[in-house]
Amino acid sequence: MRFLVLIALGIIVAAHHGAQADEEISFNRDVLPILAKSGCNSGGCHGALAGKGGFRLSLFGYDPQADYLTITRESRGRRVDLFDPGSSLFLTKPTTAIAHKGGKRFDATGDEYKILATWISQGCPPYNPDESPIEFLEVSPSESVLNLGDSRTVTVTARYADGTSRDVTRWCRFTSIDETVATIDERGVVAIIGRGEGAISAWFSSKIALARVVVPFATQIPPEVYSNAPRNNVIDDLVLEQLEKLHLKPSPSANDATFIRRAYLDTIGRLPSPEEASVFVADRSPGKHERLADLLLARPEFIDYWTYKWSDVFLLSGAKLRPNAIDAYYGWIRDRVSINMPWDQLVRELVTAKGSSIENGATNFFAVHQDPETMAENVSQAFLSLSIGCAKCHNHPLEKWTNDQYYAFANLFSRVRAKGWGGDPRSGSGIRTLYSEDSGDLIQPRTGRPLPPAPLDAESLDPNDPRDRRESLARWLTAPENSSFTRSIANRIWANFLGLGLVEPIDDLRTSNPATNEKLLAALAEHLRAHRYDLKSLMRLILVSNTYRRSSEVLPENKDDLRWHARAYPKRLMAEVLSDAISDVTGVHDSFTEIALNDGSTEKITGYGSDTRAMQLRDSAVKNYFLKTFGRNARDITCECERSHQPSLVQVLHLANGSTINDKLSSQSGRITALLAADPKPEELVRQAWMLCLSRMPSETERKEFEAMLTTAAAPEKRQVVEDMYWSLLTSREFLFRH
Incomplete structure (x- = not known):
């Protein structure tokens, strides 16, 4: 038997040396790319988890060593014929010289065939892990x-x-x-x-x-349209540069009533009061837009709004945490928003948190991510806008992340430990103490061995260093040279104010998902770096730009614009903002008294007063039919896809016939009761309704129509007319959308 093996090896070596006249074919550089290009190692073929026809390859070649052994050694090496390469199943199957369920992948006269045949004739040179990558x-x-x-x-x-x-x-x-x-x-x-x-x-x-x-679009726009367009900062310069390249004409600026409503909703999640809107519209002094931006960024409602926004990202939910842990977690976020803590500092504190979940609310970030893999995926998604989950099983098919990179990154969290509360959201103290062990590693399942811990695309850490690996992670994550970190938060902020991210979805910064204006995203990121990650500074830059001030008017010369900001894009108010707006207009607030648990049960809660706004809720598990119907973020996973902005028939029916609007309009303790008690004139009722709902005066047609209805209504019917007037406004597109 040994004699036969030696003969076989000698033949292989001879074949290999006999082919030296040809340049040696590399398994890494030549063979695997052919398999990928031909679709042989795709998910629909031999790259499937179970393979096809008894032949399994790693998906897109993420495990080249295993692929080499499968091709050359598995099934007694019958896939390659070193004596007669043309008879190899590795060639006859994909060329359909013999039956192949996957169909023809390449021709026997093509380059693919020639390279693979040469590789076999050279003795199948093996995978070389030391080959230059x-x-x-x-x-x-x-x-x-x-x-x-x-x-x-x-x-x-x-x-x-x-x-x-x-x-x-x-x-x-x-x-x-x-x-x-x-x-x-x-x-x-x-x-x-x-x-x-x-x-x-x-x-x-x-x-x-x-x-x-x-x-470029077919429209011909005179150059002076761009050279004479208002420019307030670098945002306008770069947007106009792109619009000129595409031949898109910018829409004019929005009127003051539209602008103040937009700015209030985008910055603090509230409608301006009629008095605030009237004062702004009447103001004719220069710099009023800049003053409004500064005013809004200093408002207490700013803290409510942005604490809520970050609570979505950090997954505050009673379905995962006990109420006291939720309170501590929310308080930690709110405290940092209130002092405008630089984003990099906030993230460093969160990622390296340790101690009691009640005394240090940031530790709850790890209470909702209880294994190294989940921690790694959520840190990457939340702070880099990179989804690496696919790389857990194989190399990412749409990105550069490999299976080894995934487990090296997850190994940064392998020593994070917790003791105390066991994670049952229905019972227990909720107190959990987070700490870091000085040993322990995550095993790479494919090899059965741990990989040295390493941030993505960065040098590995010493696996024997007993210090908390998250400290090194936090330094790498928030370093100014980590462009993904800065671009991620810049894109999130831009999307909040412009209604559309420069990258969409906003938490998907794959290389293969480029920004619509790469120069602009780079400029926003550079602004953040230059201003030490002061988020308010970036928000102000956006608010005072003429791009943000642009109207949503569609011109013939920009009707094809869907993402380049030639005009503003109307967006439906997020569920919580819409709920609060309805409450503000009607003067009737919701009650929040229960949370919904994962098993379908509910639990009574206290702590939310009668004047609590939806934007002040700490917990996404708080029961509220309106918020659920209009797409509130359930905070189950770190993904913007958790929040829905899509309209639905259920939403339409609820607005028309549901309790949220109708019960609040008919409430005897609401605004309409108080208004009618003062017995105002019809014109005042109409004016106030429009200012409350739309932040503008009614048009002449609108005013005359409703004044006539109010004037002719009999006393017993007058309230119904007023309720109908408010109902028509609260269900209008102009109210439901920010324009």
């Missing part, structure tokens, strides 16, 4: 300005750590980010089929690079 890809040209009907070929170059480079265009997987603008074929030929701005992504060996494509 790819550092990055380059797509050329990186940006093109083209016209409808044009085509252009892109080339992709892989740059390796040893300084070498290769043209890998032939083996890349290409995707068009917006197929309404451009398509791309497997050869890298881009075809322009629509107008706007798109991007082409190239994927090769778990690396991704982009090329941008700009196709």
Whole structure:
């Protein structure tokens, strides 16, 4: 038997040396890219968890060593024939020389076949873990300005750590980010089929690079439209630069009534009072928009609004935590919002928190993420806007993150421990003490061994260092050079005020999901770095820009704009803001007395007074039909997808016939009762209703119509007319949306 093995090895070596005239084919650089390009190791083929036809490869080649053994050794090596490479199943199956359920993947005359046949004839040179890895890809040209009907070929170059480079265009997987603008074929030929701005992504060996494509709209806009447009800061410069490139005309500025309503809702989550709106509209002095921005950023409601926003990100929910832990967690966030703590400092405190969950509310961040993998995924999502969950099982199919990087990152949390309350949201003290052990590692399941702990795309830590690994993580996470950290929070802030992120979804900063205005996002991030992560400073920059002031009026020259900010985009008020607005208008507040637990049961709670606003709720588990119906964030996972802004038939029916509006309008303790008791004139009733709901005076048509109805109504029917008037306003698109 040993003699036969030696003969076989000798044949393999001879075959290998006999092929030295050819450049040696690399399993890493040559074979695996062919499998990926041909779809052989995709999720729908042999890359599936169970493989196909008894042949299983790692998804997109995330485990090259295992793939090599599977191809060359599994099933007694029958997939490769070193004596007659052309007879190898590895070649006859994908060319359908013999039956293949996956169909034809390449031709016997193609480059794929030639490379794989040469590799087999060379003795199947093995996977080499020491081979110089790819550092990055380059797509050329990186940006093109083209016209409808044009085509252009892109080339992709892989740059390796040893300084070498290769043209890998032939083996890349290409995707068009917006197929309404451009398509791309497997050869890298881009075809322009629509107008706007798109991007082409190239994927090769778990690396991704982009090329941008700009196709101006057909409108002809005089250059002076842009040169004469109002500019207040860098935001306006960069938005106008892009609009000019795309041939989109900016809409005029919004009127003062629209602006003050927009600014109040976006900054503090409240409607301006009729008096506040009237004063602002009447003010003719210069600088009033800047003064309004400063006023709103200093309002106490600002603290309510932004504490609530960060509570969504940090998952404050009674479905996971006991009430006293919720209170401590909420108080910790609120205290930091109230002093405008720099974002990097806030995140460092949160990520490195230890001690009692009651004395240090930040420790509850880890109480809702109780294993290293979940901690890693949520830290990445919350503070970097990067979803790494797919890499838990295999290399990320849409990003550069590998399975090894995932477990190295998660190993940063492997020594986080807690004692005390066991996590049952229905009972117990809720007191949990968080601490860090000086030993312990997370095992990489694929190898059965731990990986040295390492931040994403960063140097590994000493695995034997007993210090809390989260300290190193926090320094890396919040470092100014960590662009994902700064871009993530800049994009979140921008989306809050402009109604649309520069990257959408706003917590999805994949390389393959580029910003609509990359220069602008970079400028916002740089502003944050320069101002030491002062979020109010960035908010003010946005509020005083002319871009933010722009109206939502659709012009013929910008009707195709959906994301470049030629105009403002109306957005439906978030559930909590809408609920509070209805309460403010009607003068009737909701009662919050129960929380809903995961098992469907409820629990009575105290602590919310009769004047508590929805935006002041500490806990997303508080029961409220309106908030649930209108898409409140359930805070189950760290994802913006938890909040829904989509309209539904249930919402329409509830607004029309439900209790939220109708019961509040008919309440004897509400605003309408007080208004009618003062017996105002019809014109005053109409004026006040419009100012309360829409922050503007009624138009002449609106005024005459409702004044006539009020004037002719008999005394017993007058209240019903007033209720109907308010109902029509509260259910109108103008009220439900911020314009």
